[in-house]
Amino acid sequence: MEKLGVIGFGWMGLCMAMNLITRCYKVPGFDFSQVAMYCHVKNGGDIAISAAKASADANFVIAMLPNGDAVKQAVVGPNGVAEKLPQDSLFIDMSTIHPLE
Numbered sequence: 134m135e136k137l138g139v140i141g142f143g144w145m146g147l148c149m150a151m152n153l154i155t156r157c158y159k160v161p162g163f164d165f166s167q168v169a170m171y172c173h174v175k176n177g178g179d180i181a182i183s184a185a186k187a188s189a190d191a192n193f194v195i196a197m198l199p200n201g202d203a204v205k206q207a208v209v210g211p212n213g214v215a216e217k218l219p220q221d222s223l224f225i226d227m228s229t230i231h232p233l234e
Contacts, residue, residue: 138162138187138194139178140207140214142169145227146197151176163187165203183212194218195225201234 139150139162147169150160154177161179163186164170170180181187184207188194194214198204204226208214214224 134158135192136190138181138189138191138214139173139197140164140184140187140194141197141199141203141228142166142173143197143199145229146195147172147176149195149197149227150178154178161187161191163207165206184208184210184214185212185216188214188222188224189217190219191222192219193223193225196228198226198228198230200228201230204228204230204234 139146139160142164150162150173153160161181162173163181163184174180
């Protein structure tokens with residue numbers, strides 16, 4: 134089974150993660166909000182302490198974040214996805230932001 138990680142548990146991210154969980158995927162995830170991470174756990178998800186940990190050993194990482202600054206922080210900031218994402222993995226940014234952000 135593919136390994137994946139989810140970054141961001143707003144309206145879209147939480148629903149996406151829940152759909153993956155109901156299809157028997159283990160979904161480690163990270164959000165900058167403790168409340169959002171609590172909601173993910175309540176839905177059956179696993180918590181990662183950072184975006185880097187959520188992406189470690191993942192084949193796919195899906196990000197759904199509220200703005201460009203959050204995407205930059207989650208991807209290339211300290212403990213970001215870029216630190217741990219395996220070379221042959223796919224990062225999918227589904228954030229609702231302007232493409233130039």
